[in-house]
Amino acid sequence: MSLIVQKFGGTSVGDVDRIRAVADHVARTRRQGHQVALVVSAMGKETDELLHLAETVSKTRPGREMDMLITAGERKAAALVTMALADLGVPGLSLTGSQAGFITDTTHRNAKILEIRTARIQEALDAGRVPVVGGSQGMSTESGDVTFLGRGGSDTTAVALAAVLKADVCELYTDVTGMYTADPAVVHNARRLLRLSFDELLEMTATGCPKPAMRAVEVARNNRVKLHVRSAFTWEPGTWVYEEDETMEQAIISAVTHDTSEAKVTVTRVPDRPGIAARLFRALADNDVNVDMIVQNVSMDGTTDISFTVPKESVARALEVSGSSDIGAGEVTADETVARVSLVGAGMKSNPGVAATMFETLARAGVNLEMISTSAIRISCVVRAAQVEEAVQLLHDAFELGAA
Amino acid sequence: MSLIVQKFGGTSVGDVDRIRAVADHVARTRRQGHQVALVVSAMGKETDELLHLAETVSKTRPGREMDMLITAGERKAAALVTMALADLGVPGLSLTGSQAGFITDTTHRNAKILEIRTARIQEALDAGRVPVVGGSQGMSTESGDVTFLGRGGSDTTAVALAAVLKADVCELYTDVTGMYTADPAVVHNARRLLRLSFDELLEMTATGCPKPAMRAVEVARNNRVKLHVRSAFTWEPGTWVYEEDETMEQAIISAVTHDTSEAKVTVTRVPDRPGIAARLFRALADNDVNVDMIVQNVSMDGTTDISFTVPKESVARALEVSGSSDIGAGEVTADETVARVSLVGAGMKSNPGVAATMFETLARAGVNLEMISTSAIRISCVVRAAQVEEAVQLLHDAFELGAA
Numbered sequence: 144m145s146l147i148v149q150k151f152g153g154t155s156v157g158d159v160d161r162i163r164a165v166a167d168h169v170a171r172t173r174r175q176g177h178q179v180a181l182v183v184s185a186m187g188k189e190t191d192e193l194l195h196l197a198e199t200v201s202k203t204r205p206g207r208e209m210d211m212l213i214t215a216g217e218r219k220a221a222a223l224v225t226m227a228l229a230d231l232g233v234p235g236l237s238l239t240g241s242q243a244g245f246i247t248d249t250t251h252r253n254a255k256i257l258e259i260r261t262a263r264i265q266e267a268l269d270a271g272r273v274p275v276v277g278g279s280q281g282m283s284t285e286s287g288d289v290t291f292l293g294r295g296g297s298d299t300t301a302v303a304l305a306a307v308l309k310a311d312v313c314e315l316y317t318d319v320t321g322m323y324t325a326d327p328a329v330v331h332n333a334r335r336l337l338r339l340s341f342d343e344l345l346e347m348t349a350t351g352c353p354k355p356a357m358r359a360v361e362v363a364r365n366n367r368v369k370l371h372v373r374s375a376f377t378w379e380p381g382t383w384v385y386e387e388d389e390t391m392e393q394a395i396i397s398a399v400t401h402d403t404s405e406a407k408v409t410v411t412r413v414p415d416r417p418g419i420a421a422r423l424f425r426a427l428a429d430n431d432v433n434v435d436m437i438v439q440n441v442s443m444d445g446t447t448d449i450s451f452t453v454p455k456e457s458v459a460r461a462l463e464v465s466g467s468s469d470i471g472a473g474e475v476t477a478d479e480t481v482a483r484v485s486l487v488g489a490g491m492k493s494n495p496g497v498a499a500t501m502f503e504t505l506a507r508a509g510v511n512l513e514m515i516s517t518s519a520i521r522i523s524c525v526v527r528a529a530q531v532e533e534a535v536q537l538l539h540d541a542f543e544l545g546a547a
Numbered sequence: 548m549s550l551i552v553q554k555f556g557g558t559s560v561g562d563v564d565r566i567r568a569v570a571d572h573v574a575r576t577r578r579q580g581h582q583v584a585l586v587v588s589a590m591g592k593e594t595d596e597l598l599h600l601a602e603t604v605s606k607t608r609p610g611r612e613m614d615m616l617i618t619a620g621e622r623k624a625a626a627l628v629t630m631a632l633a634d635l636g637v638p639g640l641s642l643t644g645s646q647a648g649f650i651t652d653t654t655h656r657n658a659k660i661l662e663i664r665t666a667r668i669q670e671a672l673d674a675g676r677v678p679v680v681g682g683s684q685g686m687s688t689e690s691g692d693v694t695f696l697g698r699g700g701s702d703t704t705a706v707a708l709a710a711v712l713k714a715d716v717c718e719l720y721t722d723v724t725g726m727y728t729a730d731p732a733v734v735h736n737a738r739r740l741l742r743l744s745f746d747e748l749l750e751m752t753a754t755g756c757p758k759p760a761m762r763a764v765e766v767a768r769n770n771r772v773k774l775h776v777r778s779a780f781t782w783e784p785g786t787w788v789y790e791e792d793e794t795m796e797q798a799i800i801s802a803v804t805h806d807t808s809e810a811k812v813t814v815t816r817v818p819d820r821p822g823i824a825a826r827l828f829r830a831l832a833d834n835d836v837n838v839d840m841i842v843q844n845v846s847m848d849g850t851t852d853i854s855f856t857v858p859k860e861s862v863a864r865a866l867e868v869s870g871s872s873d874i875g876a877g878e879v880t881a882d883e884t885v886a887r888v889s890l891v892g893a894g895m896k897s898n899p900g901v902a903a904t905m906f907e908t909l910a911r912a913g914v915n916l917e918m919i920s921t922s923a924i925r926i927s928c929v930v931r932a933a934q935v936e937e938a939v940q941l942l943h944d945a946f947e948l949g950a951a
Contacts, residue, residue, distance in 0.1 A: 159600070159603045159604050162604050163604065193623070196563070196623075196627065197626075197627065197630060199563045200563050200566050200567065200627045200630055200631050201627070201630035201631050201633060201634050202634050203630065203633040203634050204630050204633070205629070205630065205633050207640075207641075208626045208627075208629045208630045208633070208639075208641055209626070209630075211622060211625065211626035211629075211641050211643075212622075212623055212626035212627060212630075214622075215619040215620075215622050215623045215626075216619075218615060218616075218618075218619050218622075219597070219600075219616055219619045221615065222601075222612045222613070222615035222616035222619075223600065223601065223604045223605070223612075223616060225609070225612045225615075226601060226604055226605035226607065226608050226609065226612045226613075226616075227604050227605050229605060229607040229608070229609050229612070230605050230606050230607050235612075236611075237611075237612055237615045239615075239693075242691065263691070287646065287667070289643075
């Protein structure tokens with residue numbers, strides 16, 4: 144008998160029929176002889192609706208109160224799923240994050256899990272019940288307050304729970320059927336990946352792949368939790384993610400990802416003195432601007448140009464911070480018509496020609512590379528936004544990632 | 548400085564503007580030098596919507612899960628009201644029933660308060676904060692589960708909280724401006740009552756007056772909590788309810804109430820032996836049929852007829868239980884076209900002519916009395932539903948209850 148943690152996202156419990164379908168699937172999993180623990184998100188767009196309600200009611204919106212408000216969503220979903228299970232004769236037990244023993248810090252709206260006290264969940268499992276845990280929530284024992292782990296936090300709840308329960312697998316049910324060699328909406332012959340390493344999945348989520356939440360993948364990697372990313376609409380097997388096995392034959396490239404959510408900021412004529420770049424990026428960090436790629440040009444006449452990418456919603460703040468007198472820069476500009484295309488693959492490490500092939504492929508098509516950054520298993524290029532879908536298709540073809 | 552517990556019902560926090568209006572009122576109360584503790588219901592029709600959702604999802608609907616679901620409503624309202632207070636610079640602290648220390652039994656959907664551990668609320672008050680408690684909820688320390696006190700339970704939460712905090716007054720804000728000498732929708736010159744005794748208010752709520760919840764009035768009476776029933780729309784002073792002061796001049800009759808929510812069930816030819824009536828009403832109680840008025844005819848030839856009223860939604864069950872062979876009755880019939888009209892007044896105790904005046908008034912108008920029941924401060928008559936509004940107006944006039 145294996146223990147499976149199943150997480151169902153908002154779309155998967157979005158209405159009454161979906162909730163019943165989830166209950167059916169859980170009942171079937173139990174009939175196959177498995178123990179099941181569930182984690183559920185809030186139904187459909189409920190979290191967005193609660194956020195909107197709060198914005199309409201209040202300008203200040205204290206974090207503690209926001210968390211109290213938002214966590215109502217997963218609580219409702221957990222109770223409804225448990226009721227649907229009861230109709231099928233499956234004894235369940237809905238649990239808030241607090242009841243499920245998720246102890247967090249007090250960082251409201253973005254709390255970190257410190258500890259999971261599993262006594263109540265373990266007791267339910269031992270009694271043959273299905274614990275149904277509200278995702279993305281916990282409580283701070285320091286303040287006694289309810290906390291919210293942030294958007295996408297249900298993935299983290301599920302993976303962390305699978306880690307402490309030593310579950311055999313953590314199944315992340317979502318509205319996609321798994322991870323693909325490229326976005327199927329862009330590349331017609333994109334292929335579902337049967338298997339990925341944690342590092343590959345991390346690079347993919349970091350470079351534009353929307354699911355699962357990157358934070359959850361990090362927890363999975365650090366705790367070696369085997370993931371199965373799959374669909375709650377088709378129930379077909381999806382993509383498995385587990386510890387890289389060096390003896391396995393490794394595809395050189397696993398996927399081409401792209402991301403159009405960032406803008407490029409360029410700061411010209413920065414004094415090329417030690418500590419200036421540090422001062423710039425410290426100032427950006429202090430202002431909650433999340434910098435991603437950074438490229439610094441070769442120094443000319445004692446000054447240098449620095450380009451970096453930030454989420455589009457942070458552009459205004461990035462311009463303000465970068466242009467402040469502390470930095471002493473010349474001009475600061477932003478360009479929102481850029482996009483990033485990335486190649487991800489664990490096999491890249493031992494195949495030095497990958498970058499060259501990538502650059503040649505894009506050059507032949509007249510795609511100009513404005514920024515480049517690399518890791519051991521990823522190469523990312525910033526290109527014109529208008530050219531990014533073409534670039535994805537070209538690279539997908541060049542590395543023969545498509546379905547046969 | 549006095550301590551005021553203010554309770555806001557669902558309509559009073561029904562939308563964003565209403566929530567802001569509540570926050571304004573709380574801020575004003577504090578500027579007047581009072582300490583305030585709040586109790587809030589779920590917004591508008593939210594509890595109904597959650598119940599409907601549960602009915603759509605599940606046939607079984609375990610009580611524990613229903614309570615987990617429904618309590619999401621007050622939690623949201625409490626967080627939103629606290630956010631609105633923050634905008635006005637009033638430091639608040641939203642608390643679930645559990646966080647507020649409401650310890651209950653485990654009777655889900657209708658839990659009873661066993662104890663209120665006020666440490667956290669008292670701490671908030673001492674720190675100059677406004678505790679904002681989700682109404683109608685608590686937790687069972689026995690099971691560790693969330694519990695719901697039932698519909699209308701927020702009134703009970705507020706009154707019980709006022710009792711343990713020894714508050715100077717418990718203000719129940721609602722969508723009416725107070726208690727009236729008769730339903731203003733029926734009697735054009737119905738007058739708002741400035742003052743009532745607990746016993747009068749109890750009789751009024753028991754005979755058709757919809758607010759406040761009878762259970763809350765009982766808690767108030769037993770703990771001598773001074774109530775002020777008033778409007779969250781006009782904010783004008785409403786009806787005060789407090790301990791009867793025998794030295795005060797007492798109006799003979801305070802109000803005429805009426806109720807069309809019940810049906811009359813008649814059981815004919817019941818064997819007139821000791822224990823038969825007891826068996827009937829025990830069987831009804833065991834089947835959760837809430838019997839109100841009971842009238843038993845004089846015995847004829849060894850059998851008797853028993854009539855009683857029950858809520859219309861319980862008629863089917865009442866017929867089934869009453870007709871079972873255990874009782875050995877002749878025929879069982881139900882009549883849903885009845886209504887009850889009641890006179891309530893503490894002064895009735897020392898005025899024996901009240902019943903006679905009531906019966907004469909109704910007889911002159913051709914209103915037939917089908918059942919009669921009395922208490923020390925109330926007389927109720929069952930009449931044809933079609934005649935009840937006329938009866939209310941006639942009695943209101945006869946006892947000169949109208950505005951001058």
